[in-house]
Amino acid sequence: MKIPYYPGCTLKTSAKNLEVSALESAKVLGVELVELPRWNCCGAVFSMATDDLIHQLAPIRNLIRVQEMNEKGIVENENRVVVLCSMCFNTLKRSNMFVKEDKERLEKINNFLSDTEEPYQGNIEVIHFLELLKNDIGFDRVAEKVKKPLKNLKIAPYYGCLLLRPEEIAIDNPQSPKVLENLLEALGATVVDTQFKTRCCGSYQTVNRKELVAELAYDILNQVKISGADCVVTSCPLCMFNLDTRQEEVKKAHPEFKTIPVFYFTQLMALAFDLGESFYRFDLNYVNPKPLLSEKIF
Amino acid sequence: MEKTLEEKTSERFLDIMERIKESNKSVTTGIDEKEIKHWVTIYIMGKAYKVPADLTLMQAMEFAGYRFIRGAGCRAGFCGACATIYRKKGEYKLRTALACQTRVEDGMYLVQIPFAPAEKPVYNLDKEGGGLDVVFKHFPEVARCVSCNTCTKACPQTLEVMDCIQAILRGDFKFAAENSFDCIQCGLCSIRCPAEIIHYHLFQMVRRIHGKFGVPPEPNLEKRIKEIEEGKFNEEFEKLLKLSPEELKEIYRKREIKLD
Numbered sequence: 001m002k003i004p005y006y007p008g009c010t011l012k013t014s015a016k017n018l019e020v021s022a023l024e025s026a027k028v029l030g031v032e033l034v035e036l037p038r039w040n041c042c043g044a045v046f047s048m049a050t051d052d053l054i055h056q057l058a059p060i061r062n063l064i065r066v067q068e069m070n071e072k073g074i075v076e077n078e079n080r081v082v083v084l085c086s087m088c089f090n091t092l093k094r095s096n097m098f099v100k101e102d103k104e105r106l107e108k109i110n111n112f113l114s115d116t117e118e119p120y121q122g123n124i125e126v127i128h129f130l131e132l133l134k135n136d137i138g139f140d141r142v143a144e145k146v147k148k149p150l151k152n153l154k155i156a157p158y159y160g161c162l163l164l165r166p167e168e169i170a171i172d173n174p175q176s177p178k179v180l181e182n183l184l185e186a187l188g189a190t191v192v193d194t195q196f197k198t199r200c201c202g203s204y205q206t207v208n209r210k211e212l213v214a215e216l217a218y219d220i221l222n223q224v225k226i227s228g229a230d231c232v233v234t235s236c237p238l239c240m241f242n243l244d245t246r247q248e249e250v251k252k253a254h255p256e257f258k259t260i261p262v263f264y265f266t267q268l269m270a271l272a273f274d275l276g277e278s279f280y281r282f283d284l285n286y287v288n289p290k291p292l293l294s295e296k297i298f
Numbered sequence: 299m300e301k302t303l304e305e306k307t308s309e310r311f312l313d314i315m316e317r318i319k320e321s322n323k324s325v326t327t328g329i330d331e332k333e334i335k336h337w338v339t340i341y342i343m344g345k346a347y348k349v350p351a352d353l354t355l356m357q358a359m360e361f362a363g364y365r366f367i368r369g370a371g372c373r374a375g376f377c378g379a380c381a382t383i384y385r386k387k388g389e390y391k392l393r394t395a396l397a398c399q400t401r402v403e404d405g406m407y408l409v410q411i412p413f414a415p416a417e418k419p420v421y422n423l424d425k426e427g428g429g430l431d432v433v434f435k436h437f438p439e440v441a442r443c444v445s446c447n448t449c450t451k452a453c454p455q456t457l458e459v460m461d462c463i464q465a466i467l468r469g470d471f472k473f474a475a476e477n478s479f480d481c482i483q484c485g486l487c488s489i490r491c492p493a494e495i496i497h498y499h500l501f502q503m504v505r506r507i508h509g510k511f512g513v514p515p516e517p518n519l520e521k522r523i524k525e526i527e528e529g530k531f532n533e534e535f536e537k538l539l540k541l542s543p544e545e546l547k548e549i550y551r552k553r554e555i556k557l558d
């Protein structure tokens with residue numbers, strides 16, 4: 001199965017560990033994620049102003065690229081595009097809805113783009129990789145491919161907001177999502193439910209208010225520890241940064257704090273499939289997870 | 299006798315060809331204006347001028363009496379000094395051009411942009427390194443790109459300007475360096491960009507970074523530098539330096555050009 005894949009800048013810079021682990025795990029599951037031959041920024045943040053059409057150009061241009069992949073035969077009749085980064089997913093999916101629900105907006109954008117692009121027909125569907133795993137591949141099949149079950153690992157899923165809110169674009173029940181839980185169970189791990197799994201990680205406040213974001217991380221991670229989990233799993237590069245890298249600031253503010261590893265769900269999938277170090281890229285995680293892994297799995 | 303349609307068409311054809319020939323005749327200063335048959339009206343900063351139809355924008359402005367102190371350099375499409383923006387009569391599009399490379403058309407509204415106001419950041423790649431963070435430090439506005447593609451449409455070199463900016467955002471300096479190689483720093487992209495990005499300075503930085511950190515050193519270059527440092531060419535240089543201009547010219551004329 002070949003399906004268009006939109007990476008986004010973060011996966012090419014600070015979140016390479018998310019990308020390599022996902023692409024290789026997908027291969028094991030018989031899915032080729034084909035990167036858009038040409039793409040631009042997703043738009044970074046969905047613009048909430050309904051008349052601010054210029055900020056819809058970036059996402060819509062990417063959807064036109066997916067259209068082109070079909071026209072050029074790079075993929076066959078595949079009107080979906082898979083996204084790995086939660087931020088990109090949120091922005092692309094919301095922009096898609098924004099133009100689909102109002103033909104006039106779509107027309108305006110298409111007119112603006114018409115010098116260089118074919119019009120966007122409004123037929124592309126934006127899905128997250130987790131949805132592909134759940135609906136197309138199925139967790140049973142994921143379980144079949146597991147070579148090293150993560151059996152002693154107690155993991156707390158953390159969703160953040162971008163996969164679940166606003167409700168119209170949610171990939172799961174926004175109040176009590178289950179998709180990460182189901183995936184982790186398929187990988188043989190013990191899932192630990194925590195109170196703050198859909199709480200805000202502090203998002204872009206991390207740029208100029210890192211101390212405040214460190215406090216949010218402190219609360220979330222303490223809750224994880226109280227619930228008895230060994231580590232956290234997330235799907236979002238920004239959540240990853242705020243929960244993982246910001247532990248440096250957490251330690252400064254709270255000297256008694258002991259660091260706790262944070263993983264991308266795809267890293268754990270690659271690990272359970274036993275794909276090898278080069279597909280985990282744990283060296284890019286701030287908190288080194290290897291001591292925990294050698295204690296629990298190997 | 300009535301001319302046949304064929305005859306009429308071929309006469310018409312000859313007439314048209316004659317007119318094309320006429321209007322392509324190069325106009326040089328000193329030519330009698332009576333000899334110029336084809337004229338157009340252009341508007342330079344809002345004022346109308348009648349100019350010969352076969353001139354470039356740059357020549358037409360000079361014909362109209364302007365003298366370039368800035369805004370002209372190579373006159374050959376290489377230096378990027380003659381950036382121009384214009385509209386054509388009855389058209390909404392704001393177009394861009396190099397004045398030395400573009401022919402006048404009737405009803406053009408022109409203005410020159412001899413310089414795109416922008417500061418050139420000072421950096422030291424030896425000290426700062428060539429990471430994406432260094433690029434962001436000197437050009438933070440690059441992250442504001444909305445992918446409108448206006449820069450690409452403005453580029454007289456027909457570069458994929460937006461794609462280069464987008465490549466930089468994801469750390470792909472190789473793409474940006476290679477695809478901005480023909481940038482002549484005219485600044486038209488930057489004048490049009492709603493995100494106020496200074497593409498041409500940014501591209502130059504990225505090409506420097508790519509050249510410094512992104513490509514392996516060229517072994518032949520290293521070999522040649524070593525030869526120069528070891529004095530392989532000293533003797534020959536000294537010989538040349540002692541020659542008179544006439545002798546040098548003679549050597550130049552007699553030089554052998556090996557084509558292989």
Ligand code: SF4
Binds near residue numbers: 484486
């Ligand atoms: S990239 Fe910009 S500065 Fe360079 S040639 Fe094109 S328009 Fe001019």
Ligand code: SF4
Binds near residue numbers: 443446449450492
């Ligand atoms: S004109 Fe500016 S904002 Fe538009 S695509 Fe080019 S760099 Fe981006």
Ligand code: FES
Binds near residue numbers: 370375378380398399
């Ligand atoms: S004068 Fe140099 S490009 Fe026109």
